[in-house]
Each structure stands twice: as structure tokens, then as C-alpha cells.
Amino acid sequence: MERSPYCTQAAVHLIEGRAGTGKTSRLIGLAVDLLEGGAQPEELLLFAATPAAARALEGRLAAHLDAGAAPRVTTVPAFALALLGTPEAVAHTGRRGRVLLRFEENMLMEDLKTSGVAPRRLAEMVKFLSRSLVDLEPMEGSWFYDGQEEHVFSLMARHLRFREAYREGELPRAAWDYLSAVPEARAAASVGHVLVDDYQMLSRASQAVAGLLAASTLTVAGDPLARARGCEDYPAADGLEQLARANPDATGEHAGFSHLAAVITDAVNRFAQDEALGAVEPIPSRAGIVGTCEACAFARPEDELAGAVAMVAELIGAGGAPERIGVAAANRLWAGNLARALRARGIAVSAPTRASVAGDGRSLDTCKLARTVTLLRLTADENDPLALRSWCGFGDYLANSALASAVVEGRARLSLACGAIFEKEPGVLLAQEAEKADAALERAREIGGRLASVRGTALFRSACQAVGLGEAEVPTGIAQAVSEAGDDADAAALCRVIEGACTAATFDETGVRIGLPEDFIGQNLDAMVMAGLVNGLTLPRRYFDAAQMERDKRPALLAAEMAKTYLCAGKAKTSLRFTYFSEAPLATAESLQLKIHRVRLRDGERICEVRPSETIRAITGVYYHD
Incomplete structure (x- = not known):
């Protein structure tokens, strides 16, 4: 019988519980106990589901320890990236x-x-x-x-x-393959104690990597109902069950009481009892604190926006710390509107947005930032195959893919100094693409000569100027990362900080937290405002359109959206509010792709009736029936 990837040599301990039951606090307590019992910080490794959750977990753990005594807290993909970047891994994988x-x-x-x-x-x-x-x-x-x-x-x-x-x-799969194939690498990477929060939000490969790394104990905390996606696209929601099944000697504990206010616990229970999440039994609250929970209806989108901002201002006015208040929006557009409205009110905002280096490579004018980054890669290493391939692809409708295929197959190679070189006479298409590649590489050589003598922000500015990228066009996250790298950073260091800005997003220390429901994974808040909860924003309009989504696929989408609402609601300790609007002008409803229930003509204007989201039906009692 094939060995399960969940089998581990470590002693396994599982902490299960619903939203708000203190699983993370229990995990932190066990980590502190290990350290106070004699374990060294380097013998512990803690994993969280997202970079923002890792930062929050690190802060909560540090509050219980002396300075410099905190163990490493990260995500599995970030750990895997560092592992695969070691000289031994590079030599083994070729990447x-x-x-x-x-x-x-x-x-x-x-x-x-x-x-x-x-x-x-x-x-x-x-x-x-x-x-x-x-x-x-x-x-x-x-x-x-x-x-x-x-x-x-x-x-x-x-x-x-x-x-x-x-x-x-x-990344997690590549780390799993490497650690499984090279026992020496596994021994070097192993630590005594691995602790994982929100285990069910990790991919199967990440869950297996955590087990491989644990030498003595593997402690995981999770909630099977919180099936939201963290920083990985394909979480293994059944991971807790698989881990227990593969390790018969595993011990466990169940957190059966909520630490949230009773009224919020009741709301979270209603979500958990919904058939979309499995209709599980309710749990009681032992918090002994007074809280509020309500669904607030507004007439139109602009009214709801103003209402959500007023709620946040009211919470801060009552003495709430901004960093302990969260605002969850239905999508990034809605979150952006809320952030601007809060800032206009003078309220500091923290949003975990990731920078992106995108652009249409077919046009040189629309991929200036991508060309800037590629120039930095070539400055760091003129033989970098990734940078050579990218630079030769810019400006061509097909990205010169025939030439790239020839290079991968060994029929040609690319060189910054010599251009495209063929083993034998190329065909017409390859010759045409090679001519364009030679011209592009000659241009790169010319620019590279000017970049070789500068470093830090001056190097980045020079690369931007070489492709015509204005300072105002550089995303804030990337500009900040480059600035923090310092004036002595070389091209390789700048590439690393840009990659970091594009692969990790965390909340700032201060300011009202604002983002999507899944951005609040691992956060510890007092108040939560969930805005824009109407059909069409969440759930998306395709859910209600049989032409776009088959009926048998709808339950999975509803369960995924319900899980995010359940998860986010469980982050509010004392105050939880859901906001939605009941109507919108037809043009607005169409631009937002709302699920329109009915259209009426009022004072010469077409007004659409909009219903609250299916995801808060347990709170409002309003259901959409098709």
C-alpha cells in the first residue's frame, strides 16, 4: 500500500475548533511552552496561511517572549522559495x-x-x-x-x-519533491517542532512539507468550515482529516467554546448551520462581553459607502483602535472605493495589496515596467535565460515564441553579446524572429553599458528612463521596496525586492484594515464591517445565470463564498455589521454586474431592485429563489 504523504515521523497533535474559539491562541501557548521548557527558537518553525497572517502571528507570539527569542514565522511557499534558492537545491533542480x-x-x-x-x-x-x-x-x-x-x-x-x-x-510541490529525493537536504531543513495555523487553508503539498520538516512534534490548528483560500490557489480542506487518518497515534483537542460576544457567536453559528457549510451544531459563547451584530440596509451604493465609513468613524470615536477594526469588501473595486472614502474622512487605512509587474508585452509602450525589471535582470546576469527570453519577446505579437521553442529544444541559443545563434541554418520564420531578437539584444547591450556603473535607486531610475517609464507610473509598492533596498543595492538585490513586493502583501502596523474577506485570515480584531453584500458582487452574477454556470456547479461556489463570510465574521470580537443596498440605477447595476431582481421606472430613471447577498441569508432571512 502506498505511503500517505501525511505520514510523519513526528508526534502529531491537532487543535480543531470553529471561528472565534481561540485556536491560534492555543497554538501560541504551546509554542511558548516549548520555548520555556528549554527548546531553542531555531528549533521551532511556525507556518501561517498568508503573509499577513504570518506577520500577525509573529506579533502575537513576540508579545509573550523576550526580545530576540521569537522563532521563525512564515508561509510554506515563502519557506519553499528560500529552500529552493540554496546552492544545494539549485544544483539539484537546475532552477x-x-x-x-x-x-x-x-x-x-x-x-x-x-x-x-x-x-x-x-x-x-x-x-x-x-x-x-x-x-x-x-x-x-x-x-x-x-x-x-x-x-x-x-x-x-x-x-x-x-x-x-x-x-x-x-513552490510547495517543488520543495516536497526536493526534500523527498535528497535525504541530506531534508535532514538539514528539519526542525524539532513545526506548528501550523489554519492548516486547512494550505495546499496538500504544503501540508505534506510541514510534516516532512517536523522531527519531534507537528502541531496543527484548523477549522474544517473555514475553507477560504489563503495565499495558495488550491487548499486541501480535508487536510486535518487526512493527517489524523495517516497518523493513528495522533492526539487532539477540540475548542468547544467561543471567545466572541454572544450575539456574534450566534451569527457565526447561523452561518455554520447553513446547509452550504454542512449544517453543524452550534457552540456557546464564554466571552461574557456585550457585543453588537446587525445587517444594515441602505438605499443606494453611495449611501452604503457613506454608511460604512460612518460606522468606522463611530467605532474609532468610541475609543476603538484603528488597527483593531476591519472593513471587508466584496471585491477590490469596492475596497478601493471604501479606502478612498475613509482617507477623505481623515482615517488612516491599511490595505494588503500586492504589487504587479504586468502589461501587454506585444506593445513596447504598455510593458515599460516589465522591460525595466528585465533590464535589471540582465544587468545582474547577462546570461540570465529568463531575462534573455523576456527581452526578446517584447514588442512581438507572438512574443517570438518560435525562437524560444528552438532555444528550449537546443536548436538555438541566446546571448546578450552575440544575439541569436543557430546550430544549423534556420527557416524563414526563425530567421525573421532572430533578426528582431538581435536588434532587441543590441539595444539591451547599449543600455546595459550605462547601467553598469550605478546602484540602488539611481540604478532603478536609470533603467526606467531607458524605456521611457515615468516616476509616476511606477506602482507604489515597487517604488517603496526599491527605496527600502538602499542606495548600495545592486541589480540582483533590486530584482529580489521587486519579486518580494509582488509575492507578499501584509497590513501596515497602523490604520483601519481593509481588504477582501480572505485578507483577514489570521487577523485578530475587535470590530468588522462587511460591505457590499449584494447578489452580483458576492455571489457573482454568473452564479445566477444558467447560461454561464451549470446548476450542479453552483453549490460549490455558494459554499466557497459562505466559507469566506463565516471566516470573516469570526474575526469580530465585539462588533459585527453587514451592509448592503437595496436599489441602484440601471447603468450602475450593469457596470457592477449586479443580479437585478426587478427594474422600475421612477421619475424618468430606471431603478433596479437589488437583493442582499445569499451569503448573509442566515442573518437577513432573505433568499434568492430561481
Whole structure:
């Protein structure tokens, strides 16, 4: 019988409980007990579900310890990236410890189109293969459904090896493969005690990596109902069950009482009892504090926006600390509107937004930031295959993918000094693409000569000027990361900080927390305002349209949205408010893609009736029936 990836040599202890039952506090208590019992900080490793959750967990843990005595707290993908960047791992895998940025992912997809698979089918296939990777599927031989699947996976693997980089989602699987194949690496990376919060939000590969790293004890905390996605696209919600099944000697404890106010506990119980989440039994509150919970209806979107801002101002006016108040929005657009409105009221805001280096590589004018980053990569290493491939792809409708395929197959190679070099006479298409690549690389050599003598922010500004990127066009997160890198940072260091700004997002120390419901994973708050809860924003309009979503797929989407609402509601200790609006002008409703219940003509204006979200039906008692 095949050994389960959840089997571990460590003693396993599980902490299960619902939202608000103090699982994280219990996990912190066990970590403190280990340290006070003689364990050294380097013998402990704590994992959280997101970078923001890791930062919050680190702060809460540090409050119980002396300065400098805190163990490492991180996420599994971040740990995997650092592990895969070690010289031993680079030598074993042939890839550097770095992830593709958004524009580099887009260029990879252009290269995969040479497989001949239709673009939409190809995108779905890559998504399926990515999920299979983190689910620890064998990814070889008869496992593939057909030859086309195997061909696309093989093509993707070859292109990633050529780029010497990883897609962000495959990091835990790559770490699992490396640690499983190299016992010495596993021994070097292992620690005595591994503790994991929100275990059910990790991918199967991440859960397995945590077990591999634990030498003495593996302690995990989780809530099977909180099935929201953390920083990984494919969480294994059944991980707690699989871990217990694979380790029969595992011990466990169940947190059966809520630490939230009774009225909020009742609301969380109603969510948990909804059939979409499994209709589990309610739990009592032992908090002994007075709280508030209400669903607040407003007439129109602008009224709801103003109402949510007024609620936050009221909470702060009553003595609430801004960093202990959260505002969860239905989508990023709604969150942005709320953030601007709060700032206009003079209220500081903290939003965990990730920077992105994107742009349409087919036009040189729309990918200036991507070209800037690629110039930095070439300045750091003129033989960097990832940078050479990207630079040669800019400005071409097909990203010169035929040339890239020839390079991956060994029929050609790219050099900053010599351009495109072929083993034998190329065909017409390859010759045309090589001519464009030679011109691009000559331009890069010219720019590189000017960049070689500068460092730090001056280097970044020079690279921006070389491609015509204005200072105002640089995303705030990237500009801040470059500034913090210092004036002595070389090109390689600047590339690392830019990658960091694009792969991690955390809340600032001060300011009202604002984001999507899943951004509040691991946060410890007093008050929560959940805004924009109408059908169309959440759940999305496709849920209600049989032409866009089959009926048999709706329950899974409803359960996912309900889980996020349940999770977010459980972050409020004393005050929880849901806000929504009941009508909107037709033009506004269409632009927001709302689920329109009815349209009326009022004073010459078409007004749409909008219903509250299905995700708060347990609170409002309003259901959508189709």
C-alpha cells in the first residue's frame, strides 16, 4: 500500500475548533511552552496561511517572549522559495530560487501556445495541471488522461527549466519533491517542532512539507468550515482529516467554546448551520462581553459607502483602535472605493495589496515596467535565460515564441553579446524572429553599458528612463521596496525586492484594515464591517445565470463564498455589521454586474431592485429563489 504523504515521523497533535474559539491562541501557548521548557527558537518553525497572517502571528507570539527569542514565522511557499534558492537545491533542480512575475507568466503562456492547443482549452489545462501538482499527483505516464495533457505538461516543464524559475503555485510541490529525493537536504531543513495555523487553508503539498520538516512534534490548528483560500490557489480542506487518518497515534483537542460576544457567536453559528457549510451544531459563547451584530440596509451604493465609513468613524470615536477594526469588501473595486472614502474622512487605512509587474508585452509602450525589471535582470546576469527570453519577446505579437521553442529544444541559443545563434541554418520564420531578437539584444547591450556603473535607486531610475517609464507610473509598492533596498543595492538585490513586493502583501502596523474577506485570515480584531453584500458582487452574477454556470456547479461556489463570510465574521470580537443596498440605477447595476431582481421606472430613471447577498441569508432571512 502506498505511503500517505501525511505520514510523519513526528508526534502529531491537532487543535480543531470553529471561528472565534481561540485556536491560534492555543497554538501560541504551546509554542511558548516549548520555548520555556528549554527548546531553542531555531528549533521551532511556525507556518501561517498568508503573509499577513504570518506577520500577525509573529506579533502575537513576540508579545509573550523576550526580545530576540521569537522563532521563525512564515508561509510554506515563502519557506519553499528560500529552500529552493540554496546552492544545494539549485544544483539539484537546475532552477534558481525565484518565481515568475506576471508578465513572465504571460510570456510562458505564449510559449505554451506552440503546443497547438486552443488558448481557452490550454488555460483550463494549465489550471488543472497546476492543481494536480500541488495535490501531489504523480504527473507521469498513465496518470495523464491523454497524450495532449502529457505533451502540454512536458512542454511547460521544459520551458520552466530553461527559464530556471518557478511558477508561484508550484513552490510547495517543488520543495516536497526536493526534500523527498535528497535525504541530506531534508535532514538539514528539519526542525524539532513545526506548528501550523489554519492548516486547512494550505495546499496538500504544503501540508505534506510541514510534516516532512517536523522531527519531534507537528502541531496543527484548523477549522474544517473555514475553507477560504489563503495565499495558495488550491487548499486541501480535508487536510486535518487526512493527517489524523495517516497518523493513528495522533492526539487532539477540540475548542468547544467561543471567545466572541454572544450575539456574534450566534451569527457565526447561523452561518455554520447553513446547509452550504454542512449544517453543524452550534457552540456557546464564554466571552461574557456585550457585543453588537446587525445587517444594515441602505438605499443606494453611495449611501452604503457613506454608511460604512460612518460606522468606522463611530467605532474609532468610541475609543476603538484603528488597527483593531476591519472593513471587508466584496471585491477590490469596492475596497478601493471604501479606502478612498475613509482617507477623505481623515482615517488612516491599511490595505494588503500586492504589487504587479504586468502589461501587454506585444506593445513596447504598455510593458515599460516589465522591460525595466528585465533590464535589471540582465544587468545582474547577462546570461540570465529568463531575462534573455523576456527581452526578446517584447514588442512581438507572438512574443517570438518560435525562437524560444528552438532555444528550449537546443536548436538555438541566446546571448546578450552575440544575439541569436543557430546550430544549423534556420527557416524563414526563425530567421525573421532572430533578426528582431538581435536588434532587441543590441539595444539591451547599449543600455546595459550605462547601467553598469550605478546602484540602488539611481540604478532603478536609470533603467526606467531607458524605456521611457515615468516616476509616476511606477506602482507604489515597487517604488517603496526599491527605496527600502538602499542606495548600495545592486541589480540582483533590486530584482529580489521587486519579486518580494509582488509575492507578499501584509497590513501596515497602523490604520483601519481593509481588504477582501480572505485578507483577514489570521487577523485578530475587535470590530468588522462587511460591505457590499449584494447578489452580483458576492455571489457573482454568473452564479445566477444558467447560461454561464451549470446548476450542479453552483453549490460549490455558494459554499466557497459562505466559507469566506463565516471566516470573516469570526474575526469580530465585539462588533459585527453587514451592509448592503437595496436599489441602484440601471447603468450602475450593469457596470457592477449586479443580479437585478426587478427594474422600475421612477421619475424618468430606471431603478433596479437589488437583493442582499445569499451569503448573509442566515442573518437577513432573505433568499434568492430561481
